[in-house]
Amino acid sequence: MHDDGPNAAGLKRDERRERLALLGLSAPALLLVFVTMVLPVGWLFALSFLADDATFSLEHYRRMLEQPSYGRTFVTTFKVSVFTTALCIGLGYPLAYALSQMSRRAAGLCLIAVLLPFWTSLLVRTYAWLVLLQRKGLINEWGIGLGWWDEPLALVHNLTGTLIGMVHIMLPFLVLPLLAAMRSIDADLLKAAANLGASPARAFRTVFLPLSLPGLLAGTLIVFILCLGFYVTPAVLGGGKVIMVSNHIANDIELFFNWGAASALGVVLLVLTLALLWAATRLLRLEQVLGGSHR
Amino acid sequence: MSWLDRAASDTQVTHRQRLWLYALAALVLAFLALPTLIVIPMSFSGSQYLEFPPREWSLRWYRNYLGSSSWMQATATSFQAGALTMLVATPLGTLAAYGLFASHLRAARWLHTLMLTPIIVPVILVAIGVFYVYVKIRLVNSLAGIVLAHSMLALPLVMLVVGSALKSFDMNQEMVARSLGASRARAFWTVTLPQIRFSLVSAALLSFLTSFDEVILALFIAGGNNSTLTRNMFNALRDQIDPTIAAISTLMIVVTTLGLLLAQFYGRKRD
Numbered sequence: 261m262h263d264d265g266p267n268a269a270g271l272k273r274d275e276r277r278e279r280l281a282l283l284g285l286s287a288p289a290l291l292l293v294f295v296t297m298v299l300p301v302g303w304l305f306a307l308s309f310l311a312d313d314a315t316f317s318l319e320h321y322r323r324m325l326e327q328p329s330y331g332r333t334f335v336t337t338f339k340v341s342v343f344t345t346a347l348c349i350g351l352g353y354p355l356a357y358a359l360s361q362m363s364r365r366a367a368g369l370c371l372i373a374v375l376l377p378f379w380t381s382l383l384v385r386t387y388a389w390l391v392l393l394q395r396k397g398l399i400n401e402w403g404i405g406l407g408w409w410d411e412p413l414a415l416v417h418n419l420t421g422t423l424i425g426m427v428h429i430m431l432p433f434l435v436l437p438l439l440a441a442m443r444s445i446d447a448d449l450l451k452a453a454a455n456l457g458a459s460p461a462r463a464f465r466t467v468f469l470p471l472s473l474p475g476l477l478a479g480t481l482i483v484f485i486l487c488l489g490f491y492v493t494p495a496v497l498g499g500g501k502v503i504m505v506s507n508h509i510a511n512d513i514e515l516f517f518n519w520g521a522a523s524a525l526g527v528v529l530l531v532l533t534l535a536l537l538w539a540a541t542r543l544l545r546l547e548q549v550l551g552g553s554h555r
Numbered sequence: 556m557s558w559l560d561r562a563a564s565d566t567q568v569t570h571r572q573r574l575w576l577y578a579l580a581a582l583v584l585a586f587l588a589l590p591t592l593i594v595i596p597m598s599f600s601g602s603q604y605l606e607f608p609p610r611e612w613s614l615r616w617y618r619n620y621l622g623s624s625s626w627m628q629a630t631a632t633s634f635q636a637g638a639l640t641m642l643v644a645t646p647l648g649t650l651a652a653y654g655l656f657a658s659h660l661r662a663a664r665w666l667h668t669l670m671l672t673p674i675i676v677p678v679i680l681v682a683i684g685v686f687y688v689y690v691k692i693r694l695v696n697s698l699a700g701i702v703l704a705h706s707m708l709a710l711p712l713v714m715l716v717v718g719s720a721l722k723s724f725d726m727n728q729e730m731v732a733r734s735l736g737a738s739r740a741r742a743f744w745t746v747t748l749p750q751i752r753f754s755l756v757s758a759a760l761l762s763f764l765t766s767f768d769e770v771i772l773a774l775f776i777a778g779g780n781n782s783t784l785t786r787n788m789f790n791a792l793r794d795q796i797d798p799t800i801a802a803i804s805t806l807m808i809v810v811t812t813l814g815l816l817l818a819q820f821y822g823r824k825r826d
Contacts, residue, residue, distance in 0.1 A: 278739070279658045283654055283660055283666070284654065286651035286654045286666055288647050289648060289714075290666065293710065296681075296685055296703055296707040297673055300681065301680060301681065301684045303687060304680065351586070373585075374587055376588050376812075377588065377590075379764070379815050380591050380808055381768045381785070382770060383788045383807075387796075388590040388593055388594050391593065391597060394796070398593070451565045451566075453566070454565065463566045489679065491679050495789075496793060505677075506679035506771075509679050509680070510679060510774075519683075522683055526679065526680040526683065526684075529677050529680060530676060533675060537675055
């Protein structure tokens with residue numbers, strides 16, 4: 261490299277040119293992302309700052325603070341996301357732990373059960389829950405038939421139904437990165453802990469648990485971030501009673517044609533999502549967070 | 556000593572002490588897998604009402620589905636949109652993944668991150684934004700509009716799959732081809748591409764499924780004669796529960812499972 265021959269400058273120029281040409285290969289994809297995402301989202305961003313007479317105004321953001329319906333939407337979104345995430349941790353951690361302790365072959369078989377819903381259409385699963393949970397649904401029929409309860413329980417078209425559906429959808433997003441993290445824990449560390457006199461519970465608490473936390477954190481963050489943007493599940497299983505930010509945005513467009521209000525709400529949702537994601541990348545690598553969703 | 560009293564872990568916990576964990580894990584697995592599967596027997600029920608297991612079996616919901624022109628139209632649109640999305644997203648994503656991977660420029664990292672953003676930006680925001688832009692350029696309710704938007708959603712998946720294949724590919728092979736006189740394009744076409752072809756098939760199938768399963772964008776930009784299966788299903792679910800949906804759901808389970816098994820198969824295959 262340091263032995264600059266007479267052609268060094270020319271070669272360098274050629275290499276630079278080739279690298280730019282290679283970069284140019286991404287132009288069609290870039291154009292597509294620009295036209296169908298950057299431009300539309302940018303447009304909405306601009307709309308959110310415009311009043312009806314097309315002058316700059318913060319009225320759409322001010323309305324969010326003044327109208328109680330927006331406050332309720334944010335509270336609902338936050339509540340649903342926190343509950344879903346907590347339930348996912350509660351159900352997902354033991355499952356991932358059990359899977360991590362099995363042989364690869366047995367765990368592989370069980371993983372099919374995790375991946376099956378992961379890849380089944382959202383609507384199919386939502387329909388399945390409607391069938392199971394509605395007033396005359398299977399769970400109520402069975403429960404009353406077995407004498408466990410007398411009146412049909414309101415399991416769907418409310419918060420309960422929404423949470424059940426969302427946990428069902430989000431659970432794999434937590435289990436998969438968590439399982440990967442648990443599998444990478446060196447088993448010798450636990451043997452060493454036992455050898456040094458730790459009880460199984462203590463070895464778990466002081467060795468295994470802390471080492472599994474990065475995976476748990478990655479899963480928790482991706483679950484929480486994805487929960488914020490949910491639309492279909494609250495719309496169907498919430499029966500119009502659980503209004504999350506995405507549903508509120510759709511209502512603003514479909515019922516009130518209020519583009520400014522919808523845009524402002526969308527911008528807030530996007531900023532919130534990106535802020536959480538940014539915080540996540542401070543703690544973890546971006547690929548780790550994104551990769552978890554497509555394993 | 557029975558199996559139950561044998562050590563289950565490195566810290567000598569026995570299987571007996573772990574039974575609660577196994578039971579809990581089994582329950583969670585059942586919660587994950589069973590609700591989806593229940594749709595399949597329901598779709599063969601002969602009754603208007605929900606019973607499980609169905610008292611009589613019939614194909615009436617499938618006949619209902621096959622006899623409905625609106626469901627048939629939606630099915631055709633969904634398959635067309637999926638196939639076209641596959642044809643747009645796979646080459647675009649592959650070119651981008653390859654270009655960004657091989658250029659080694661700092662800008663490449665930025666562009667890579669930009670092209671992964673469709674995974675993260677809330678879909679509702681993209682949906683109303685695309686709807687707004689499509690109204691202006693008259694692409695609302697058109698197949699082309701659906702395909703473009705779905706391709707954008709599929710692009711990050713293609714880039715992740717192809718990108719990871721390229722990472723495990725030895726780029727020196729291209730250098731060898733070029734030192735023997737091949738152009739960069741020819742080296743890519745004859746040396747690199749054949750070796751990442753299984754990942755390409757896998758990426759293509761995933762793009763198909765991305766489009767086939769997409770709901771929210773379709774709700775806003777796929778109306779009229781170009782309504783998709785998912786859009787019709789969403790609207791049907793909001794009104795009342797028609798067992799025809801069970802038949803359609805079963806069909807969708809078959810399509811996604813098949814697509815995914817193939818994607819897995821090709822994704823793992825290396826020669």
